[in-house]
Amino acid sequence: MPGAFDGINMATTALWASQQELDVTGDNVANVNTPGYSEQAVTVSEAPTSTYYSDGAQQQQGSGVTVDSVNRVRSALLDAQMNSAQSTLGTYTSLSGNLQQVASVLNDTNGTGIGNDIDQFFNAWSALGSNPNSAGATTAVQQAGLNLTQDVQSAASQLNQLSGQANGQVQSTISQVNTLAKQIAGLNSQIVQAQATGESPNSLLDQRTQALSDLANLVNIQTNTNSDGSVSVNVSQFDLVDQGGAKGFPTTYNAANGTVGSAGATISVTGGQLSGLFQSINAIQGDQTQLDTIANTLTTQVNGLSTTGKTSTGTTGVNFFDPSSTGAATFQLSSTVAANASSIAAGTSGNSGDGSLALKISNLQSSTTLPGLGGQTISGYYQGLIGQVGSSASTYQNSLSTQQAVITQITGQISTTSGVDLDTQMADMLKYQQSYSVAARALSIFQQTTEDLLTAISGA
Amino acid sequence: MNVSTAYRYTQIDNNISAAALAMQNAQEEVSTGKLFNNISQNPVAAVTSLSLQSLQNQITQYNANLAGLKSNLGAGSSALSSMSTLLDQANSIAVAASNGSQSTSAMTAYATQISSIEQSLVGLANTQGPDGQYVFGGQKNNAAPFTASGNTLTFNGDTNNVNVEVGPGTTIPSNVDISGTMTTLFSHLEALKSDIQSGSTANISKTDLANIQSDINSVSQTNGAVGVTLDRVSQLTSENTTRLNDLTTTISNTDDANVAQAASQLQLAQNTYQAALSASSIGLNLGLVNFMPTTSG
Numbered sequence: 001m002p003g004a005f006d007g008i009n010m011a012t013t014a015l016w017a018s019q020q021e022l023d024v025t026g027d028n029v030a031n032v033n034t035p036g037y038s039e040q041a042v043t044v045s046e047a048p049t050s051t052y053y054s055d056g057a058q059q060q061q062g063s064g065v066t067v068d069s070v071n072r073v074r075s076a077l078l079d080a081q082m083n084s085a086q087s088t089l090g091t092y093t094s095l096s097g098n099l100q101q102v103a104s105v106l107n108d109t110n111g112t113g114i115g116n117d118i119d120q121f122f123n124a125w126s127a128l129g130s131n132p133n134s135a136g137a138t139t140a141v142q143q144a145g146l147n148l149t150q151d152v153q154s155a156a157s158q159l160n161q162l163s164g165q166a167n168g169q170v171q172s173t174i175s176q177v178n179t180l181a182k183q184i185a186g187l188n189s190q191i192v193q194a195q196a197t198g199e200s201p202n203s204l205l206d207q208r209t210q211a212l213s214d215l216a217n218l219v220n221i222q223t224n225t226n227s228d229g230s231v232s233v234n235v236s237q238f239d240l241v242d243q244g245g246a247k248g249f250p251t252t253y254n255a256a257n258g259t260v261g262s263a264g265a266t267i268s269v270t271g272g273q274l275s276g277l278f279q280s281i282n283a284i285q286g287d288q289t290q291l292d293t294i295a296n297t298l299t300t301q302v303n304g305l306s307t308t309g310k311t312s313t314g315t316t317g318v319n320f321f322d323p324s325s326t327g328a329a330t331f332q333l334s335s336t337v338a339a340n341a342s343s344i345a346a347g348t349s350g351n352s353g354d355g356s357l358a359l360k361i362s363n364l365q366s367s368t369t370l371p372g373l374g375g376q377t378i379s380g381y382y383q384g385l386i387g388q389v390g391s392s393a394s395t396y397q398n399s400l401s402t403q404q405a406v407i408t409q410i411t412g413q414i415s416t417t418s419g420v421d422l423d424t425q426m427a428d429m430l431k432y433q434q435s436y437s438v439a440a441r442a443l444s445i446f447q448q449t450t451e452d453l454l455t456a457i458s459g460a
Numbered sequence: 461m462n463v464s465t466a467y468r469y470t471q472i473d474n475n476i477s478a479a480a481l482a483m484q485n486a487q488e489e490v491s492t493g494k495l496f497n498n499i500s501q502n503p504v505a506a507v508t509s510l511s512l513q514s515l516q517n518q519i520t521q522y523n524a525n526l527a528g529l530k531s532n533l534g535a536g537s538s539a540l541s542s543m544s545t546l547l548d549q550a551n552s553i554a555v556a557a558s559n560g561s562q563s564t565s566a567m568t569a570y571a572t573q574i575s576s577i578e579q580s581l582v583g584l585a586n587t588q589g590p591d592g593q594y595v596f597g598g599q600k601n602n603a604a605p606f607t608a609s610g611n612t613l614t615f616n617g618d619t620n621n622v623n624v625e626v627g628p629g630t631t632i633p634s635n636v637d638i639s640g641t642m643t644t645l646f647s648h649l650e651a652l653k654s655d656i657q658s659g660s661t662a663n664i665s666k667t668d669l670a671n672i673q674s675d676i677n678s679v680s681q682t683n684g685a686v687g688v689t690l691d692r693v694s695q696l697t698s699e700n701t702t703r704l705n706d707l708t709t710t711i712s713n714t715d716d717a718n719v720a721q722a723a724s725q726l727q728l729a730q731n732t733y734q735a736a737l738s739a740s741s742i743g744l745n746l747g748l749v750n751f752m753p754t755t756s757g
Binding site for chain 2: 119123126130131312347349352354366383421424430
């Protein structure tokens with residue numbers, strides 16, 4: 001026999017369920033802009049039915065609705081895809097950013113850069129060789145040498161600064177990796193505790209998903225979900241986070257090898273911003289080496305000739321560039337030449353009309369046999385450097401755009417599954433509001449019925 | 461399909477940013493008149509342009525060298541022409557002196573004229589170029605190369621060339637070596653002078669006239685050679701000028717924006733940006749919440 005108050009009980013469960021559904025919808029609306037928030041959904045099922053015998057037959061009657069759980073709608077597959085895409089995005093973000101800055105330093109597009117300086121330097125020697133008597137031509141050689149050395153030095157010092165910046169970014173990235181690892185380990189233990197008591201720690205899970213995605217942007221990671229609900233994180237076989245907590249990610253690194261950690265226990269970094277930073281540092285290093293080659297070649301070759309010179313006043317053995325300079329950073333005129341343009345010899349005989357030496361120096365410009373330049377002229381070698389810097393910056397910029405499109409696409413897919421759509425939430429809210437109203441109305445009818453019954457009994 | 465509100469806003473944001481970036485690039489192209497302002501925008505064109513500019517710089521220098529060469533050789537050539545004129549005068553004097561009917565005073569006047577011609581010739585042989593260098597002094601060109609003392613002429617210069625670079629590894633001397641010619645003709649004029657003074661008309665007609673004729677030939681040959689070089693200088697200069705013009709065009713084709721095209725692209729980018737903004741403002745206003753009753757029951 002069904003009980004007299006079954007209807008009231010049933011309507012009450014309906015009120016509870018609608019109330020909870022409205023709460024969850026409200027929560028979804030509140031978190032519409034929260035990064036990493038997953039839409040939550042209430043799972044309800046029919047409450048256990050009760051069985052009774054009536055008219056000699058077995059009858060079933062429902063007892064309302066039960067709220068089973070509040071679930072977050074999430075696809076583990078998409079999350080894994082997102083992490084991997086984030087690692088690639090991180091790499092391209094730092095590479096593109098840093099190499100774009102290198103391209104700005106060496107942005108020789110309006111004919112006023114080092115390329116022009118090299119031309120003007122050799123042109124000044126050509127003019128001096130062709131007119132060795134002109135004092136103006138000697139001063140022009142000194143001035144052209146000064147412009148060249150200053151511009152090369154300035155480029156070298158800016159590249160050095162960029163390299164320093166990138167190294168600084170490595171330090172802060174490693175420290176961010178450690179912060180996120182600790183955060184993930186902390187969330188792991190909270191999630192394990194919550195799940196052990198049968199709760200659904202949805203917001204903790206969202207936070208962990210977001211932290212993992214952030215971490216993937218910094219360094220290549222592999223994740224594995226353990227049976228207790230915790231997530232283990234590896235960076236190239238190194239256990240960054242396991243069930244025991246977060247391990248310290250090494251702060252020592254070797255950019256050239258693309259590894260962190262000291263010898264014997266190195267971890268190779270193959271993705272994320274950290275990898276991009278290592279590659280940037282190496283690229284800047286490569287550009288610096290090429291700039292050094294230009295400076296050193298000029299110093300060696302021009303000095304090799306200038307020291308054989310003799311001015312009309314008999315000065316001999318003058319180095320044009322400072323012979324003690326090593327590389328582009330210290331590339332400068334020798335103190336003798338810097339102090340006095342008339343110490344520059346145009347010839348080797350001391351005759352005022354001997355421009356043979358100046359012409360030999362001018363001819364260095366078209367020489368393709370200078371050691372260290374790979375069979376190119378000095379200008380050609382410099383143009384090669386510019387081409388390489390420009391195309392790396394351009395390539396990584398394109399890669400970054402492509403990867404951003406990939407991220408947008410995955411974000412779209414995740415959004416389709418887990419994102420909050422206000423229109424849907426509004427529609428749901430109307431539905432739950434209606435359910436609540438109807439349940440309340442039912443309750444009031446049940447209450448009226450019961451009261452009528454009581455009145456009938458007491459009136460008898 | 462469920463599209464999250466946050467994602468919709470992000471997409472709108474991305475679209476507006478992309479349209480704004482395209483407009484900015486188009487604006488930059490129009491305002492700078494250049495196809496690229498950073499080597500990363502077009503690395504291949506940037507390097508091409510750089511190497512063309514380098515070539516342009518070199519050729520500009522060769523033309524500057526050629527201009528210096530032209531004025532130097534021009535000074536030499538006009539000195540040589542004047543020398544020829546003077547030698548013609550000496551020749552006329554020798555012819556007049558050789559006929560044997562001249563008075564002693566006339567012969568003395570002829571000798572004086574020859575002396576003066578000698579002085580003028582030495583002056584011309586010490587001609588200076590635009591930078592003060594002596595055109596006929598070889599590499600020792602900062603002091604007068606010829607000094608006449610009594611009946612001897614001394615050459616203080618040398619016979620080394622002052623080479624001017626006119627192309628990669630190509631040079632043309634800017635000096636003219638007349639040391640041999642000058643020494644010979646000076647001794648010939650001295651001999652003529654002495655024969656006039658001594659009245660040796662036979663010597664004048666037999667030897668001196670022939671010598672002076674040969675000196676005239678040798679000076680005009682030298683001048684002819686300078687003329688050929690000057691022609692070559694002009695030819696090289698004009699070839700270089702043509703190449704410079706071609707290079708300027710090529711560089712402009714590599715570097716410079718087609719203004720009409722760039723302007724229409726800018727217009728297109730502006731329209732796209734405006735469309736993105738207006739589509740977004742319509743999209744952003746839409747939402748079920750706007751159509752729901754504000755108060756219930």
